[in-house]
Amino acid sequence: MHLTEAVEGYLAHLSDVRRLSVATVRSYRSDLAHLASALGDRVLADVDVEDLREWQWQAAKSGQSKATAARRASTVRGFFAWAVEEEIVASDPSQRLVSPKRGRTLPVVATADAMERVLAATAEHAAGGDPVALRDHALLELLYGSGARVSEVCALDLDDVDHERRTVLLRGKGDKDRVVPFGLPAARALEAYLVRARPALRARALEASTTPDAGGDGAATRGPNGRGKTREVAPGAGRAVFLGARGARLGPRAVHTLVTRTVAPSVGTEVLGPHALRHSAATHLLDGGADLRAVQEILGHASLGTTQIYTHVSAERLREAYRLAHPRA
Template identity: 55%
Template structure:
């Protein structure tokens, strides 16, 4: 079996058996396609540790970051573990493939007062009735209130909201479903969007087919992830002094501010939809203010 045939089968396994997200599956496919091209697509059994090490070395020489190299190494190790489990290779050649240590970057966190000022200003601007402004206010409020991923936000339908209970049902990575709460400011922004603005944008659609999406663009179609990135950059970027700022900054900020408020780490894990508590722990490093305050209150020689 050629390695290209095996990688195609593996990607199908990831998509339909493990049910990984389309974005994750594309990333696996890209990494494995690069390996196929670099190795010349030999028989799967011809792959050995030296071929894999050469592949990683050439990627390093062309300037791939440590995080990219680590991800690609993990992809190949997962692929060959799968192949060995199905007896497609006599031994797993990737067992001794070492990945460079990833430098874990700290997430950017916007100050709570800065976020409050931006959201309040946007709500004031939206009082004039501009549908795009009202939509942007609802998008930012919901991202910050729930800490949901941008893909989860864009996938929301109107029926996923329970406005009486102030909760949203989201589908996260691996098709895992969870229910996240949101507060009164987000509820008010969503009400304004749904009642005063969303119908105006839906009226611009070329067809009269029903639109289930909670958030829509200026032409009435479902709001895409690129558009949400643009909203966050335009509305929040200047306030925090960054030219480019993605929706994940609001996810990071929500997690950090909830921890600062005294929430349990497990609760934050559930809010964010992390499969592992270790992923959530990265947010504890930005909660130094809470730690310092507790130390000064508790330590006898503080």
């Protein structure tokens, strides 16, 4: 079997059998495409460890970071392990592949005061009653209040929110569900959005999906009497919690734009995506005395080691406070 054919089989395995997310499979595809580009469409059984080392060496010379190199090496190991299991190759050349040690960078975290300023500003803006402003405030409150991933919040349906218990049902990586609590400020912002703003945003989608009695762009559907019919132009938006300005389900890119515009200036950095709210929520939970395993459950981490990065963030903040405040520091 040739390399490109084997890659497609492995990606199908990741998607259909292991049920990894679309984004994760896309990342695997990118890494293996880089390998295929370097080696060419060779017979997979002919690839040996020297080929893989040469691939790593050429990538390092081109300026590839240690983190990228380590990730790609891990991807290739998983690929060849699958190929051995499927009896496509007799041995695994990637077992002798060495991954560079990557330094662990601490995530960017907003201070609690900065988050208070951001949420107070969005609440003030939402008080004017604009549907998008109400949505933005509820979205930021929920992201920070639950520590959820952006993709998880964008995928929320109305039935996933338990208003009485103040919890949301999140679908994480690998289609793993977890129930996460959120606080009273997020509950109030969410209720205001659902009652006062969401119906207006939803109406925009319904207006856009109603075709005129005559004319149009050729996309109209017509009933027996020849009149225009309502056609859903945003499938699934009727169940979505967060809607875009045109009434469709809100996407991660729009959330990234929102965070960059509203949160980043208060934190003092331009490189701040929505994931920083998740980092901030985790760090502030630990700063407040939350148990590490409880934070692991809230974030949906499979490994406690992944959650432990936030203990390093808290320790760094403690050291900085000591350095600035203690006379003998």
